[in-house]
Amino acid sequence: MRKRSVFAMIAASTLTLAACSGNNAPPPSSSPSASASSEATATPSSDTGGGEKPEMTMLMQYGLFDPNADPVSKAIEEATGYKTKYEMLPAENADEKLNLMVANKQNFDIMKLGSAQFYKLATAGALEPLDELIEQHGPNIKAALKEDSWKSATIDGKIYAIPETGSGISVGEELVVRQDWMDELGLQHPTNPDELYEVLKAIKEAKGIVPLTGTKDSIYGDIATAFGVINEWTDIDGTLVHKAELPQMKDFLTYMNKLYSEGLLDSEMPINTSAKAIEKFASGNAAMYKLAWWSASSAEAALVKNFPEAKIGIIPYLKNKDGQASVGVNLATTWFIAVPKVSKLKEDAIKLIDAKLEKETFKKLAIGEEGVHHEFKEEKYYPILPKFNDDLTNASVYMTGVDEHNYPTYWQARVRKDPVLQSYYEAFQANAANTNIVVDPMSVAPPIDAVSKNKQKLTKLLDDQVLMYIAGSENIADYDTFLARWMSEGGADAIKEANEWYKSTK
Amino acid sequence: MKQTVSEKLFNVFNCTFFVLLGLTTLLPFINLIAKSFSSESAVISGKVNLLPIGFQTGTYLYVLQNDMFLNALKTSVILAIVGTAVGLFVTTLTAYPLSRIQLRGRKWILLLFIFTMLFSGGLIPTYLLMQALGLINELPVLFLPAAINVFNMLIIKNYFEELPDGLEESAKLDGASNVRILFSIVLPLSLPVLATIALFFAVAFWNDYFTAMIYITDQELKPLQLFLKELLVASSGEFLKDNVDAALNTTPQSIQAASILLATLPILFVYPFLQKYFVKGVLVGSVKG
Incomplete structure (x- = not known):
């Protein structure tokens, strides 16, 4: 001492x-x-008039730009009359940093939080219940959000945040293949896992490469979906079942293990970054992988540079045994806009959020002014470059809730910044529309203690194990032993509480 | 001395082995340089090894015009200069009295210092302290807590102890005060160790991202290494997962390479000028005659 x-x-x-x-x-x-x-002195005339508006402090998620110098921050100030000082969480260890700041009562008026962060702070009592404040000062907030959205931010009957749902339903990834090789070998797009196996085998024989690559984040999706492992949670006859419990899981793993052991699936998949997967595809060391539309233009450019005659073909979503293709969709709220208890400007915080969600203001902050930043043709919004990029690249980071009725349409202007990007985005969405779109029933659930608490641990436990089954270092016959362990480490509790909620909504 | 065949063989093998080992440390640099001058398509498809493919210099123009990079560079330069000056100053002032036998109880004081070298208050108490001192999101938080580095202090102290006692005695006889002795006699004789410690400090401040990650959220005050770290993390799959808007704005790999290179070069240029003191300084302090 x-x-x-x-x-x-x-x-x-x-x-x-x-x-x-x-x-x-x-x-x-x-x-x-x-x-x-x-x-x-630079504060413009405020429409509400009367009294100086206080300076606000907002904590936002990480973005690679200076939030206090970005044009969007000035646009928000002009539109709302509130000067806001922005601080960002770090790109790494964001949760630890947030805990540190909250534990030390560092002052923020508005916080934009991820779902795990939100849940932790809300249950720890660090966030202000917002029901009354929104009732009094939030007419635009109430108009902008759909009734269902509030569920995700409600804990024990009280609203602790304004949920920001983002860009609406869209699918991000789909299997793509070297179409020029397919044509050369006279192969058709596979429609189910069995055909996929044959195609991969044919490519391997002809080209001498390991045809299918991917990353550890891309275990699920196309192939798993065809086996019936569609979302994290599935509704089976009114009961919620986690994907770990599904009997189809074993079929899927057996199939993947077969691809792996026959050299059809990249053995480095568990350690590949998405950049590495693109590299393998673009350099001709892989023929097929799951492409995300947002990386489509760089991937296509790199491929065509290496092989000018190369073409990318998009494989329609694979069908299951019954000939039905499905796509899993998650409607979970991405961001939670909360007001911490330490804030001295809680009313102003809600007023500011409300002002940003006023219909025309929101549109202006999201996609700028018509004729300057965007144009409207054929019922679609198109960005005007480079002005759109100059002023609005980081617009979404500043958002505190979205106009849920219109944002999905506005947002697509971002996709149309680049014709290649746009074509992949639209092709993926069109393919998905031809399938049976299955919404994860848990993605609209309110925070449930046993689920939120264990989510990270259980996901990692399952993912790690699944990779071992695929790589054959663990025997799939022992899956039930693993499942028992998964259950005892919190899986069973999560399933139980998830179902209690699910039954209560019926 | 004559070498036997086996000794010669061993030497040849030894030299080749270590030259190769040395080269392997150079390879990542060359690869990075090649990437930074290559076209993005070539980098993405993993074709760039040691020579640039699709030569371009646009990446450097982009990085050097990037306000965030320049801002971070400015912070890092100020931090390295001010931090080193402050660090060297207080560390020397601590080391000198502790090197004098006249100081009573110096063993115990030294023990206290060494204690802090082995144990610290832990991250959260330290954070609380910084907050109570009003240092969160202020530049000094990046160098004040690290201003006295016990390890560096011990090196300087040992060096001071090596200096002949006679120098100090004769100065005393001439009427010099303690401060005068330190600044006019001891320090000029200690340039090698001071240069070494200055380099230690400068490199440590230049390379430190952790302190800034903990205490700095203000974009304007983030030093270069933190900027770099965030640049790389923000382009990684972990960060982009479920964040479509961020995924749409990732930084091309060639620009990442150029940023890394530009962030590493300044401190590399300091080495050749201080190198001659470098090895000497550390050794002189440690070897007891």
Whole structure:
């Protein structure tokens, strides 16, 4: 104890020493107000009038830009009259940093949180219940959000955040193949796992490569869906079943293991990054992988540069035994806009969020002005480049809730920044529309303690094990032993509580 | 001395082995340089090894015009210079009295210092302390807590102890004060160790991203290494998963390579100038005669 206090004294004395030598650090609380007064003159006429609007502090998720210098922050200030100081969570260890800041009561008025972060803070009592505030100051908020969306942010009957659902239903990934090789070998697009196996085998024989590559994040999707492992949760006769419990899981793993052991599936899949998967595909070392439309243009450019005659073919979603193709969709709320208890400006926080969700303001903040940032033709919004990129690239990071009735349409302007991107996006969506779209029933659930608490652990446990089954280092015959372990480590509780909620909605 | 055949063989093998080993440390650099000058398509398809493919310099123009990069560079340069100056100053001032036998109880004081070298208060208490001191999101938080580095202090202290006692005695006889002795006699004689420690400090401040990651959320104050780290993390699959909007705006790999290179070069240029002191300084302090 004494040693510590001596150390503290020494530290304190060196600090004062250094402070005297010209590094006078003002306490953080004084710096925002200083910058506010210096720029207060720039505040435009506010429509509500009366009284100076206070400066707000908002915590946002990481983005690779300076949030206080971005054009969007100025646009928000002009539209709402609120000057806001933005701080970002770090790109890595964001949760730890957030806990640290909240535990130390660092002041924020608005926080944009991921679902796990939101749930943790809400149950820890760090967030303000918003029902009354929204009732009084949030007419635009209420108009912008659909009734169902509030569920995800409601805990024990109280609303703790404004849920931000994002861009609506869309699928991100689909299997693509080297179409030029398919044509050369006279192969047809596979329609089910068995045909896929034959195609992969034929390509391997002809080209001498490991045809299918992927990343550890792309275990599920196309192939798994064809086996019936569609979403994390499935409704079977009114009961929620986790994918780990599905009997089809074993069929899927057996199939993947067969691909793996016969050299049809890239053995490096568990360690591939998405960049590595693209690299293998673009350099001709793989013939097929699951492409995300947002990386389509760079992938296609790289491939065509290496092989000018190369073409990419999109394989329609595979069908199951009964000839039915499905696509799993997750409707989970991406971001939660919360007001922490420590904020002294809670009313203003809601007023600011409300002002940003006013119909025309929201449109302007999302896709700018017509004729300047975007144009409207054939019922679609198209960006005007480069102005759109200059001013709005980071717009979504600033959002605090979206106009759920219109944002999915607005948002697509982002996809149309690039014709290649757009063509893949639209092809994927069109293919998905031809299938049976299955919504994960749990994705619209409110936070459930046993589910949220264990989600990360259980997901990792399952994913790691699944990779071992695929790679053959564990025997699939022992799956039930693993399942029992998965259940005992929280899986059973999660399933039980998930079902209690599910039955209550019926 | 004459070498036997086997000794010669061994030497040849030894030299080749270590030259090759040395080259392997150079390879990542060359690869990075090649990537930074290559076209993005070539980089994505993994064709770039040691020579650029599809030569271009646009990546460098882009990075050097990027406000965030320049801002981070400015922070890092200020941090390295101010941090090193402050660090060297207080560390020397601590080391000098501790090197004098006249100081009573110096064994115990030294023990306290060494104690802090082995044990720290832990991350959260330290964070609380920084917050109470009003240092969160302020530049000094990046160098003040690290200003006294016990390890560096011990090296300087050992060096001071090596200096002949006679120098100090004769200065005393001439009427010099303790401060005068330190600045006019001891420090000029200790340049090798000071240069070494200065380099230690500068490199440590330059390479440190963790402190900034913990205490800095203000974009304007983020040093270069944190900027780099975030640039790379923000382009990784883990971060982009479920974040379509971020995935649409990823940084091309060739630009990442150029950023890494530009962030590493400045500190590399410091080495040749301090190299001659470098090895000497550390050794002189440690070898007891």
